[in-house]
Amino acid sequence: MTSAVGEHALVLVLGNDPERTGDVESGFGAAWSASDGDREVAVETGAATSDDFDAERTDDADVIVVVDEAALDRVRSADRVGPVVAYVGDPAGETATDPVVDAVGGTPEALAETVSWLIARDRRAVTRSEPTRTPSRVERLNAGMTELAAVRSVDEAYRAAIAVAEQVFPEYQSVVAVRDGEWVEPMVASSGTPVEDCNRVRVGTGVAGRAVRTGDTSIAPNPNPDSQFDALLTVPVGDDAVFQLAAHGATGTDEFDDADRRLAELLGSHLEETLDRIAVTETLRAERDRLLALFTNVPDPAVAYDYVDGEPVVRQVNDAFEATFGYDAETVTGESIDEFIVPPDAGTEADDLNDRLRRGENVRREVTRVTADGPRHFILHVIPIHLDAANAAGYAIYTDVTERQEREETLRRQNERLDEFASIVSHDLRNPLSVAEGYVDLARETGDLDHLDRAADAVSRMDELVADLLSLARQGRAVGKTESVSLSDVAREAWESVDTGGATLTVESDATLEASRTRLCELFENVFRNSVEHGSTSSRAEPDDSVEHGRDSADDPLSVRVGATLRDDDTVDGFHVEDDGTGLPEEDIDRVFESGFTTEESGTGLGLAISKQVAEAHGWTVEARAAEGGGARFEFRAS
Numbered sequence: 001m002t003s004a005v006g007e008h009a010l011v012l013v014l015g016n017d018p019e020r021t022g023d024v025e026s027g028f029g030a031a032w033s034a035s036d037g038d039r040e041v042a043v044e045t046g047a048a049t050s051d052d053f054d055a056e057r058t059d060d061a062d063v064i065v066v067v068d069e070a071a072l073d074r075v076r077s078a079d080r081v082g083p084v085v086a087y088v089g090d091p092a093g094e095t096a097t098d099p100v101v102d103a104v105g106g107t108p109e110a111l112a113e114t115v116s117w118l119i120a121r122d123r124r125a126v127t128r129s130e131p132t133r134t135p136s137r138v139e140r141l142n143a144g145m146t147e148l149a150a151v152r153s154v155d156e157a158y159r160a161a162i163a164v165a166e167q168v169f170p171e172y173q174s175v176v177a178v179r180d181g182e183w184v185e186p187m188v189a190s191s192g193t194p195v196e197d198c199n200r201v202r203v204g205t206g207v208a209g210r211a212v213r214t215g216d217t218s219i220a221p222n223p224n225p226d227s228q229f230d231a232l233l234t235v236p237v238g239d240d241a242v243f244q245l246a247a248h249g250a251t252g253t254d255e256f257d258d259a260d261r262r263l264a265e266l267l268g269s270h271l272e273e274t275l276d277r278i279a280v281t282e283t284l285r286a287e288r289d290r291l292l293a294l295f296t297n298v299p300d301p302a303v304a305y306d307y308v309d310g311e312p313v314v315r316q317v318n319d320a321f322e323a324t325f326g327y328d329a330e331t332v333t334g335e336s337i338d339e340f341i342v343p344p345d346a347g348t349e350a351d352d353l354n355d356r357l358r359r360g361e362n363v364r365r366e367v368t369r370v371t372a373d374g375p376r377h378f379i380l381h382v383i384p385i386h387l388d389a390a391n392a393a394g395y396a397i398y399t400d401v402t403e404r405q406e407r408e409e410t411l412r413r414q415n416e417r418l419d420e421f422a423s424i425v426s427h428d429l430r431n432p433l434s435v436a437e438g439y440v441d442l443a444r445e446t447g448d449l450d451h452l453d454r455a456a457d458a459v460s461r462m463d464e465l466v467a468d469l470l471s472l473a474r475q476g477r478a479v480g481k482t483e484s485v486s487l488s489d490v491a492r493e494a495w496e497s498v499d500t501g502g503a504t505l506t507v508e509s510d511a512t513l514e515a516s517r518t519r520l521c522e523l524f525e526n527v528f529r530n531s532v533e534h535g536s537t538s539s540r541a542e543p544d545d546s547v548e549h550g551r552d553s554a555d556d557p558l559s560v561r562v563g564a565t566l567r568d569d570d571t572v573d574g575f576h577v578e579d580d581g582t583g584l585p586e587e588d589i590d591r592v593f594e595s596g597f598t599t600e601e602s603g604t605g606l607g608l609a610i611s612k613q614v615a616e617a618h619g620w621t622v623e624a625r626a627a628e629g630g631g632a633r634f635e636f637r638a639s
Helices: 018-035 056-060 069-077 108-121 123-127 137-150 154-168 206-214 258-297 319-325 337-341 349-358 402-446 450-475 487-496 517-535 586-591 607-617
Strands: 007-014 039-046 063-066 084-087 103-105 173-180 183-189 218-221 231-237 241-247 302-308 311-317 363-371 374-384 393-400 483-486 504-507 512-515 559-566 572-579 620-626 632-638
Touching: 007 018, 007 056, 007 069, 018 039, 018 108, 063 069, 063 108, 084 108, 103 108, 103 137, 108 137, 137 154, 137 258, 154 173, 154 183, 154 241, 154 258, 183 206, 206 218, 206 231, 206 241, 231 258, 241 258, 302 319, 311 337, 311 349, 319 363, 319 393, 337 363, 349 363, 349 374, 374 402, 402 450, 483 487, 483 517, 487 504, 487 512, 487 517, 487 559, 512 517, 517 559, 517 572, 517 607, 517 632, 559 632, 586 620, 607 620, 607 632
Parallel strands: 007 039, 007 063, 063 084, 084 103, 504 559
Antiparallel strands: 173 183, 173 241, 218 231, 231 241, 302 311, 302 393, 363 374, 374 393, 483 512, 559 572, 572 632, 620 632
16 A cells, blocks of 8 residues: 555564454555555565465564464564554453553554554654654554553553553643542542642532533533633543543633544543453452362362363362372372373273263263272262363362262161061061960960970070071171181180080181181181081981081081181181081082071071171181082181
């Protein structure tokens, strides 16, 4: 684009957005002609990341216009550049406030005026034959907008606005006043005018008070006869502030013209935008601080993450995460959280979860996660930054429910035992009770007291069953305090407590075990009683009724043997109880430890179940199998 006169300049427009760089090129000509027709200006555009673009053009350019962050990176990499103007819509954005940027233009008109002023002030223009032109008031106003765009507080914005006013309106005094309740209070005034000398007014009264109430710009005589200023130009700034210019002289309202009004309104508009930007920034900062406080102080472990190459990478963790999972923030920050806490056997669970979160789904589910001390159970609640949209970040909160699950598991086992008790009581207790009642009735009817002996046997049967049930109910799977005990001593003590008939006990080897002596003795008693009751011929009623084991000859007493079991390296890992009865039918080996399972009408089916619970309470495993020489063998080994 050219004009009839003179001075040559090159404006280089850089950016990766062809539409936006095209807007600058097409809209710049008319705006330039309107603001400055005395220079011949060439405008060139280039992609910021293009390798084909001539890098030397950045050195030759009188002004560089950048439209995005990529263009800023290009400018930073250049050896030498002139003034840089950001053509952006947000004067408070990262591009506009970057230290490389000298000025900001949001419209083609503002950009043209800013570029004109920058070319005029450029030191390279001093060497030309034409005299340096004094920047216009519009150029000075646009240049001052960079200072306003850089402020970060309300007070700084007021002072910056006054500083710009002193450049644009050097012949006038200026003041910014702000509403405080029912009053409009002066906040900042031009140098040479102490703010204390500026009067405050009520909202709705005086020139400033009416501007706050009505929102209208006014040029009016000063109503204060004692003031040194005769005329006031008052511009409302938002709903709660005003910008005022004060003029000396006897000309009254004629002191200000339309150009003054237009520039003052433009400055007020920029100040309002700056105050809005600061308010939004403060709101965002307050929200961020509240969110950070919530994130930091929430009692459950929490993780802030970003998705990088499909992996949830930790951005931040709170104190509860460090305490629960055992990993400090420095260890996990910047790493995939899945690598630390997702169990190896979780399969595709984590991948499915990540896919749902990237789609913007809010996820809540029970999961198992690995801590430094082992696996624990959590309710995982993951919140993406944006619901129902593609996401690259979010928050995960883990509520530890391990103890709850353990309590539920304990209750489940207790309920199972109650079901067992109810089943046994309803069936096994009812039978001997009915038998006892029947024989008592017969004794009454016939007078034959032998029937009472049968009733007494039934009562004894019920007493045995109740004792077994109480043992299960009281002890369950709790073991209590343990100590080092002799296998031989406990086995012999238990043998003495059982009605063994003619059976014999042999302790083949001794060992020292870490166990509860009382509960280990209970284990032996139940295993011995099972061997004696089911292993002797006297205990068998009919051949078809016995599915456990029995003796082949009444003349050969049952022999029970106790000994230590050994690992491959000959170290003790447990003990065994073995008898020489007829053994265990293969089809029933896996059921002998079930609560209530028995093959004898007189059996409770609880003895071996109690022995298994005692073993499990110690952390031992139990196995029933056929002995090598016939009979049954029960092995108890450390897990």
